[in-house]
Amino acid sequence: MNRIFATLFAFFLLPIPLLAQEVENVVTVDFVPGWRTAEGTHMAGLRISLAPHWKTYWRAPGPAGLPPAFDWSGSQNITDAVLHWPTPELLDVNGMESFGYNGSVLIPIELSLEDSEQTAHAKGHVEIGVCNSVCIPFTARFDMALPVAAQRSPPIIAALLDQPLDGLQAGFAPVSCDFRPTGKGIRIEAHLPEAAKIAATAGAIEFASKDVWIAETMHEMRGDTMVFTADAIALGTAPMAIDRHSLRLTVLTTNNAYEFIGCQG
Secondary structure, three states, X not given: OHHHHHHHHHHHHOOOOOOHHHHHHHEEEEEEEEEEOOOOOEEEEEEEEEOOOOEEEOOOOOOOOOOOEEEOOOOEOOOEEEEOOOOOEEEEEOOEEEEEEEOXXXXXXXXXXXXXXXXXXXXXXXXXXXXXXXXXXXXXXXXXXXOOOOOOOHHHHHHHHOOOEEOOOOOOOOOEEEEEEOOOEEEEEEEEOOHHHHOEEEEEEEOOOOOEEEOOOEEEEEOOEEEEEEXXXXXXXXXXXXXXXXXXXXXXXXXXXXXXXXXXX
């Protein structure tokens, strides 16, 4: 699916080809080795540095964006990778709203290991999308040893601290949601009470399932409640199953961001 999306992304949004040297002048990607955590995982990071006015995408960029997609197939002593996403910005890319980052971003990556007392080796590639007046897919390869003895990285720590806050721990009421069938799938409405007091400006609805595509999340105030609406469409032929406990709502505000996992009926 990621390869298909990357192809469509390039076909529709790239009117002229860019030479390899021109692409390299736009974006550089490097793997930050990080450190071994007390839990036995390894905290590393992916740093994306962009030329002025260029943008790249968050994990749920919206219908027009391309989120980073990793291939870890050459790695050793690594069993899983969890990305800890810094708070995104609301972007305007060719007249379309997207979530992503301007200039540069460092994405912490927590790696699970087969043996936490041994060196790990991260080897593979990542596919990202970058945009300015044109949008292009870009592939960067990484090949790095991750030793047991390593110092904590201040840039990775700063990126971890920049994640959205847990909305419930911040004292907000739980999100409630309604589901209604449409001709092509299901329409989701997520209701966030007391949104006025945090100056909510935008939001994104996500599901854990990779078999569900979520269209652009719209929002409007209804009294003191902000209502986020998005259409969910099944990618395969199987009937769509929506688990309200896996719904993730990320809310951007004028000063911060909040994340809510799950919703009430």
